[in-house]
Amino acid sequence: MAEVAFILVAKASEKLELLVYKEFSLAWGFKNDLKKLERTMSIIREVLLDAQNKQASDRLLRLWLGQLNDILYDAEDLLEEIEYQALRKQVVATYGSTFTKVRHLFSSSMTRAFPFKLAHKIKAIRERLDEIAADKDQFNLTIIHGDAHIMRPLRDPTHSFVHPSTVIGRYKDKENIINLLMHPDGSKNVNVISIVGLGGLGKTTLAKLVYNDGRVLETFQLRMWVCVSEDFSVARLIKEILKSARCTIDPDWSVDTLQTELRQQLRDKKFLLVLDDVWNEDRNKWIELRDLLIGGSEGSKIIVTTRSNLVAFVMSTDFTYNLQGLSQHDCLSLFVKCAFKEGEEKQHPNLLEIGNQIVRKCKGVPLAVRTLGSLLYSKVNEWEWEFVRDNEIWRLEQKESDILPALKLSYDQMPIHLKRCFAFCSLFPKDYEFYSYHLIRLWMANGLILETSINKNQELEDVGYLYINELLSRSFFQDIEKEIPSMPFYTFQMHDLIHDLAISVAQGECSVVDLDNKDIVGTVHHVSFSKMGQEVPKCLDKLLNVHTVIPTIDFQPLPLSLAEACILRFKYLRVLDLSFSSFEVLPKSISTLKHLRYLDLNNNARIKLLPNSICKLHKLQTLLLGGCMSLERLPKDVSNMIGLRSLIVTTKYTCLLENGSMNSLRYLVVFQCPRLDVLFQGMDGCLTNLWTLTINQCASLTSLSLSIKHLTALKNLYIVQCPNLSLRGEEDNQALKPSLRNLTILNLPKLEALPQWLQGSVNTLQHLCIVGCVNFTALPEWLPTLKSLHTLEIINCPKLSSLPKGTNHLTTLKKVVIEGCPELERVQREMQIGSSALNRSYERSYLMRKQELLQRKKMILRHLQ
Template identity: 60%
Template sequence: MAELASGVASKILEKLGSLAYGEFILVLDIKSQLIELEGTMTTIKAVLLDAEEKQATNRALSIWLRQLKDIFYAAEDVLDEIECEVLRKRVLRTYGRPNREVRGCFSGCSALAFRSKLGHKIMGIKEKLSKIAANKDQFNLIARLEDNHVMHRRRDITHSFVLPSDVIGRDDDRKNIIDLLMHPNADRNVNVVFIVGLGGFGKTTIAKLVYNDKHVAEHFELRMWVCVSEDFDVARLIKEILKCASGTIDENLGVDMWQTSLRDCLRNKRFLLVLDDVWNEDRSKWIELKGLLSAGLEGSRIIVTTRTHMVASIMGTGLTYTLERLSHKDCLSLFVEWAFKEGEDKQYPNLLEIGKEIAKKCQGVPLAIRTLGSLLFSKVDEHEWESVRDSEIWRLEQKEGDILPALKLSYDQMPSHLKQCFAFCSLFPKDFLFNSDLLIQFWMAHGLLNKTCNSQNIELEDVGDMCIKELWSRSFFQDVEHDLWYYRYWFKMHDIVHDLALKVAEEECSVVGFHTQNIVGTIRHLSFSHNGLQVPKYFYMLSCGVRTTLFQTKQVPALVEACISRFKYLRVLDLSYSSFEVLSRSICTLKHLRFLNLAWNDRIKKLPNSICKLYNLQTLLLHGCPRLERLPKDTKKMINLRYLTVTTTYTYLFENGACHLNSLRFLRVYYCPRLEILFQGMNGRLTNLRTLVILGCNRLTSLTHDIKLLTTVETLIVENCKELSLTGGEDGRNLKLSLRKLKILDLPKLEVLPEWLKGSADTLQFLSIRDCPNLMALPEWLPSLKSLRTLEIFYCPKLSSLPEGMDRLTALRELTIDDCDELVRKCKEEDHPKIAHIPSVQLD
């Protein structure tokens, strides 16, 4: 990841710019040192883009960049120490000691000692930086500017379903594989069809086309799809197949009962099972799994997609279909589809000629063609197209079927911060289902999301959303699905794209198991993929500068303690699905921590109050912790907290004064069975809260005491709260709210919409009401919601009519009513004039 040095340099310069003139810096008298450091950094950064581009063919330059980046990280750690101290002083001023004591903290012995320590560190960094910067002249580097502007350039995000018309050059393959599925075989009940092809050839795409084919769906009584990837763990696969077959699974039953349940599900049924992306070469594992699948009726089929014929031969007798490269004609058609807007290829014949040569270099691999087409989409400068065609990367030695050079070309064209965002995705396993919300928070924790100078009012979360869309538009993310209920995205990475992420991040990011013997000492970001009984031996070979620790399985408590005690520069710590009752008090020593995930811990009961000393913490995930008691009393001191999810057994969320969480943007209250009041005794506002989600809080009866604190909330989602009526208290006349989206689901006590909703008459654009069986009528003031664009009503059987004045909703573009028999009848008959002005009306 030496080519990511410019991204780290940008972060440091941004920090230097924000720190250099702060009160604390002036008191410590280190302003001049920081300004000198900023000047040196600016000089070096100017040539980093050129260095990163040339390093692929210059070993010495690559080593120089790596050394430089190590110094950059040391500088970032020092600047973060200053930021930590600034935050600590701010908390002390607000909540802590008397004023004279706080003033003493800036000028006493502690300040002198801190200044001395910082001075030595900054001096050491400056000396190292100046020494290595002096070597840059030998590489004849050119100063270049980088355009960090990121813009979503392609089509809107869609579902992962594959339409045959969207796939070029594979129609014969689809028909041939369907014929193989229908081909009778008297030798066995369950036959296997292998789809074999190199990475990026479209094996999964073809399997999806076959799986979703109308005739296939009619032929097989039961269809199941499981992604296997590199972990052919039989117990896991049994669980995944059973989930597909039955819809649910009892996690506590154990493997033997799962096997029995799976046989029962498959018995006397003709099924189709797709095992996607199989790498297993252990025949015994396949025999074990195949034996469980033999209960199906004759004619049942298993489709296996794999890169190698070796896997097919080891898995035994079956019908093998080898996927070949696309023809040059199909390559060009696919390239035109992705590189040009409709008809644009005829407007730019010179670009089309260059595109023919680029398509030829992609060697018939659809993923490579799609990726480079995405890169060049909407670009009309011939020089940009020629630079892709003539890149030195094509001249590097390649293995047969190697498409990483094509993907690397697209990667090289990205802004540095987008490269870093992509590289960090290597920490997650292949076929990982990404959640856009959490990935954005993960990026934020590492300071990867920067605002441009002309967009200071944009939130970092919005920058992250743009980065996700940009990576998708470049074909680095796939199978993107929009979760319309919670306004987030789910997506995956193609395994070849994941290989690229591993390649560019290999010096800093590592996925390790507990049997790993050796590890590179420069690793700063760790993901543990397997469980173990003790701290692994290689652990103590790691630098103390590790910044990320992710656990993909339940972890050894001793390893958690070792991470906390050794890795003092951690920014991200993921302890989800843990099994401890109390979090260690020493967590407060991780003063640089930005992201802490404790979700889905079914044993944890208490958080130490010391956690509130994590003043840098931005993301705290506590959902799915059914035994967790109240949040610590000093939660209000976590002044940087932006994203909080919580499950608690207590009757309210926060102690008095928690309204000082003025950095909070997102709050999700998740299945709190005893929660009666959201905010106890608060007399202020959560001044930056944008999204509030309340789910499964069955003792919560009202929001009327809380709504006045939520004047900045734009998205409110309330779901499955059996006693919540939403009404009473504030009437909304004197309340100014900012709601844009309101979603209400499964509120049996809701009889009328709350009056306080009138406070959002100028802003509310989306209103969805679902599963509210006792909602009697829509209010007469509903037409006062003059910004309303979408209204959805599902299963509200007691609604019988729309209010008068619906024609005043001139902004309303979509009306959907379903499972409301009387209301639908009225809208089709006598109430039809009320909705005749709405462009899109869907009834039942």
């Protein structure tokens, strides 16, 4: 609860800091109230970290935090209302006709009644917040600044002993680690090997197996085992290392004496040090300790076990061993040992079959297997086993040493800004394949990416990718696949146990709703719907302030009755997913969702027109209209959507955008527009912040010259399956030109050569990919002048027979793939280009299998649609 309050206060403080000094706050007469509200927010924020530390053991504090969250949500909605009115005024001033401005002048929003009502609401919120702020004193909360002092739950220290007969399924892993230990690296005296994996996966057990192996005993003169956990105090660790080395320590020794003794003990000895359960992400602390450990003889090793790849990176790991889960067979063997007395499983074949099904829920995590097996030990009633099988793990009672509490340690260790982003993922089903750009836009729409964490060279999307990378590094996401190297698009999944953790920490904030869901609470703000019929579930009556409405299953739309009910009931929606629905006409009432930031109408095959009133959604950041094959055109006032950052569109119209600015737009995908013959008309000097442009399956498009030349911020251009687009005749040397980083051209049969305007990217282009262009005959003579080119891919361009003179001087190239260009491949085998690493890259390209090439093309198409 404190995590939610912390983010809400941070967001509110950001808005208040801006709103207080806006001219309309003075004109409307509530500047002082906003200032007072800002002060109260600051007071509350200072004690929230302490509240987070104490909330687990104090029921009254949790109730107080729940009440605080309710008020903060109301305050957020109020500030959103103020922002919306300010944006509306800006839109009218910028784009409105004389008639529109006169009508706006006499509208109710600009009469005295509106500021009066708004001031009254601000005062009411401030008084409620003042009252609850005063109540905080009863909890003796202290002021804590920053994350560094957040208390972590104490954990039992580990030890180095394990009986090999009790360990199942780690023989191969043990051999792999021992093989690393036995091969010294002559460049260093001491090497670091990190074992990384999910909590409960068996990293410590594997380290114990290695530590006690006979070959290790013979190889290393000195072995030491230290359980590090959260306290990476260098002085403490020196003492623990010396103790493990069986040194007698005088309690009066200073840190200087301790470090001298440690270096003396390690000098000229080949040692093995295991640092178990490391969480430290402060590189300076590690360097301070490392400098005391490098005096050992050649071949000394340090094994680190950690849940975080970031920790492994910080500790200058020479080799990272990513530990995988156990096989189903090994998990079942472990389960039998935990759930049955020896030999008892033979007497209960039905229980054994249920146990096999239970084990599948554990997805290879030994601690989860032991947790569920121990729950069933000595139980012989089938219904008890079926209860465990049919319930989510997060619903089952567990001890502190069991799987969910163990995983929650990783959650507790996270920075607060990541906790709500992680909890939000509980809305999606198990085994869901997340797309990075999709998840980031959902986070953005709900304000989960804090603007205070953005520097002047970053955008919200950039910070979103940092959030995802951090969750990946902490093992909260897995099975990452970066499908196209030149694009920052990832797919990834959550382990089932991590999904259970997300559900457990998101209770009261996020919920999956179905017709049988009767225990939903009114505090839920983010809902996903599963297994819905046309009937609107009665539990919706409990929900008061919903911000997110999405379906949970791919390609299964919300029923129309439910979608319309959500539009009418939830006026503070930020996210609404109506993809794959069958609206013929979008309800006009959607324009009342003034706070909406994310609207997904993808694959609404029947919709023909959007009401122009949708353009009143001035805060909308993401509008998805891909696959709307019947859509006649975009609304005429679409340029009024001044907050729009991402647009995916399919339309039957001949021009995409006309006579507007759209200067907030960063990401534009034009997809399956068969009649489109011009992208932008009358928009010179507009789209000044567009980063990424994808043009896919636009059969009538013949030229980009009028569209590209003004896109000076364009970094990524992807052109796919446009049969009449040749890129010829686009040589306006006087025009402004984009500075591209990534250019992908796929299946353009009329492309013969690259356009001259691409020379404007001579200092910036990093990735160039040309695939399936059957008439492409020549790369430009200026190709060798591309100073930043990292990746060159030329696939299935059979008429391309040579590379420009001087291509061998492209020393920045790291990856080259040439396939399906017979004559060019022959030439390449006869010439040397770049470094030996580059030559190996060429050699690899010759060996690419056809199936791999086909898969590569599929991946590109998949992400550009």
